[in-house]
Amino acid sequence: MSLSHFYTTPISSSITSNNPxxxxxTKTTSSPSVHLSNRTHYISCEQNKQTNKESNAxxxxxxxxxxxxxxxxxxxxxxxxxxxxxxxxxLTKCHKATDDDVNPKEVDCxxxxxxKAKMVDFTPPSVNDPxxxxxAAHKYNPDDIAKFEAAIAKMKALPxxxxxxYYQQATIHCTYCNGAFDQLNTKNLLQIHESWFFLPWxxxxxxxxxxxxxxxIGDDTFAIPFWNWDTPKGMYMPPMYLNEKSPLFDDTRDxxxxxxxxxxxxxxxNSNPTDIDAVVTTNLAELDSIFKETLQLPALxxxxxxxxxxxxxxxxxxxxxxHNVAHMWAGPPxxxxxxxxxxxxxxxxxxxxxxxxxxxxxxxxxxxxxxQKVEFRDPDWLDSSFIFYDENEQxxxxxxxxxxxxxxxxxxxxxxxxxxxxxxxxxxxxxxEAKKRSEGDSLKLTPVSGFGSQPRPLTEPIRVLxxxxxxSRSKDEKADAVEIxxxxxxxxxxxxxxxxxxxxxxxxEGLVGPDNGELAGSFVQIPKAHQKxxxxxxxxxxxxxxxxxxxxxxDSEKELVVSLIPRNGDVIVSxxxxxxxxxxxxxx
Ligand SMILES: [Cu+2]
Numbered sequence: 178m179s180l181s182h183f184y185t186t187p188i189s190s191s192i193t194s195n196n197p198x199x200x201x202x203t204k205t206t207s208s209p210s211v212h213l214s215n216r217t218h219y220i221s222c223e224q225n226k227q228t229n230k231e232s233n234a235x236x237x238x239x240x241x242x243x244x245x246x247x248x249x250x251x252x253x254x255x256x257x258x259x260x261x262x263x264x265x266x267x268l269t270k271c272h273k274a275t276d277d278d279v280n281p282k283e284v285d286c287x288x289x290x291x292x293k294a295k296m297v298d299f300t301p302p303s304v305n306d307p308x309x310x311x312x313a314a315h316k317y318n319p320d321d322i323a324k325f326e327a328a329i330a331k332m333k334a335l336p337x338x339x340x341x342x343y344y345q346q347a348t349i350h351c352t353y354c355n356g357a358f359d360q361l362n363t364k365n366l367l368q369i370h371e372s373w374f375f376l377p378w379x380x381x382x383x384x385x386x387x388x389x390x391x392x393x394i395g396d397d398t399f400a401i402p403f404w405n406w407d408t409p410k411g412m413y414m415p416p417m418y419l420n421e422k423s424p425l426f427d428d429t430r431d432x433x434x435x436x437x438x439x440x441x442x443x444x445x446x447n448s449n450p451t452d453i454d455a456v457v458t459t460n461l462a463e464l465d466s467i468f469k470e471t472l473q474l475p476a477l478x479x480x481x482x483x484x485x486x487x488x489x490x491x492x493x494x495x496x497x498x499x500h501n502v503a504h505m506w507a508g509p510p511x512x513x514x515x516x517x518x519x520x521x522x523x524x525x526x527x528x529x530x531x532x533x534x535x536x537x538x539x540x541x542x543x544x545x546x547x548x549q550k551v552e553f554r555d556p557d558w559l560d561s562s563f564i565f566y567d568e569n570e571q572x573x574x575x576x577x578x579x580x581x582x583x584x585x586x587x588x589x590x591x592x593x594x595x596x597x598x599x600x601x602x603x604x605x606x607x608x609x610e611a612k613k614r615s616e617g618d619s620l621k622l623t624p625v626s627g628f629g630s631q632p633r634p635l636t637e638p639i640r641v642l643x644x645x646x647x648x649s650r651s652k653d654e655k656a657d658a659v660e661i662x663x664x665x666x667x668x669x670x671x672x673x674x675x676x677x678x679x680x681x682x683x684x685x686e687g688l689v690g691p692d693n694g695e696l697a698g699s700f701v702q703i704p705k706a707h708q709k710x711x712x713x714x715x716x717x718x719x720x721x722x723x724x725x726x727x728x729x730x731x732d733s734e735k736e737l738v739v740s741l742i743p744r745n746g747d748v749i750v751s752x753x754x755x756x757x758x759x760x761x762x763x764x765x
Pocket of ligand 1: 500505523533
């Protein structure tokens with residue numbers, strides 16, 4: 178399958194992944210996950226055969242715990258719960274969390290008091306229930322706005338301790354993201370961000386919020402708006418959120434951005450771009466890259482695996498990293514970045530739900546590009562569960578497998594043109610002009626060498642030569658394994674906000690010019706509350722580069738120049754490497 182044709186060609190080859198990034202040997206040993214050498218991680222055919230034998234016929238899923246045990250019982254002897262689906266926490270054991278951007282640092286993230294409420298399994302809505310259709314926020318008419326405002330006003334007017342109360346609802350985000358609970362029977366943080374739970378958890382969260390609002394105004398067709406930040410006219414704060422008299426208004430947002438276009442390269446410093454057309458084009462090109470580079474390996478889009486008993490190692494997908502930018506941009510530039518700019522408080526702003534409507538829509542589009550093949554056939558993902566308070570005031574336990582499509586929850590998105598699917602030619606023109614300008618600035622070439630063996634602070638741009646495991650791969654080889662740039666051991670000093678961008682270009686015999694090359698992706702972190710014990714845990718960033726290499730005609734290059742460009746925050750990086758990751762094929 179050619180990646181460059183995926184927008185127009187029906188996806189026929191099997192690209193479903195059983196969490197392929199976990200399938201490497203690196204995560205099954207006790208050694209640190211920092212790798213300074215370049216290695217190829219192919220899963221052997223034997224392992225694939227073994228996993229298939231163990232697949233569950235009903236759901237076509239594979240039990241990775243058996244696979245791991247079969248590979249030497251690495252986890253079996255510990256008796257821990259490692260390698261199992263996530264479960265809801267013990268609701269009686271909520272504790273304070275830490276937020277490094279706040280003074281004093283301790284914050285309360287405990288959810289509504291569920292008392293002795295009995296938890297039942299969530300039953301997905303009937304196919305006969307009305308379909309709720311979410312519309313783009315910037316297209317809302319006065320009637321749409323009035324209805325939405327009425328619902329929000331009612332939610333805000335509920336008693337403060339009611340589980341449907343606006344602020345109680347906002348606290349749920351804090352609960353699952355900010356260290357209010359440990360995972361059941363462990364000392365490990367309950368955290369659904371920066372992993373494969375990011376998209377399904379937020380899907381449920383927004384779903385129940387919408388259902389409750391509908392119930393409050395007695396309308397079972399009620400749907401929330403989505404912030405359509407992937408289309409030129411939607412790349413602004415939707416106007417209805419800026420009316421100071423509206424219950425949708427939030428005074429904490431960055432006022433510089435009330436009328437400016439969102440820049441996906443935003444850090445707190447660069448605001449209000451003047452060349453709007455260039456920013457919009459660059460934004461769209463990034464979206465195009467995100468979809469193309471992640472299509473074969475869902476972990477690259479959705480985030481890496483996290484299983485019960487594991488200490489979360491932040492590894493967000495590109496969807497989440499981009500979503501962080503919009504949080505940063507909407508929230509204020511100063512600490513503690515309330516509301517949107519800090520996970521701990523983000524859901525206090527109604528714009529959060531429009532933002533996550535679009536994040537959820539991105540997942541839906543991604544899923545449809547993939548022919549709606551399940552992203553991870555792993556029961557540790559599918560059978561993981563979260564709790565929510567539903568529109569009948571019932572505590573429900575919701576499994577990932579029941580939210581794989583919006584339609585299964587009886588909602589959908591009003592179709593909007595996907596502006597980023599046709600931007601490539603315009604973007605190339607823009608890039609070529611920029612390159613010419615940069616050549617004019619300086620023809621100076623500077624030497625580049627390897628990263629070295631020690632972690633390095635990213636106080637200035639780091640440009641390093643990185644070897645590729647294989648050059649000039651055939652189409653079949655590319656369909657079989659994805660080339661990935663891995664940035665290891667990313668430590669944000671102080672755990673606060675940070676960003677750096679990663680560029681790739683060809684080397685000129687060990688030298689590099691002034692142009693950084695093409696953007697491969699970004700590391701973007703916004704402040705969050707956490708448990709002290711998990712502070713400072715290193716992150717990793719994994720970026721697909723197959724399409725990028727075709728674009729810059731670097732397929733035959735043995736080495737590439739990778740540039741890490743600091744934008745914000747104090748960051749230390751431990752290593753940069755390029756690997757090939759096997760794409761699981763359910764037809765094997
Ligand atoms: Cu968010």
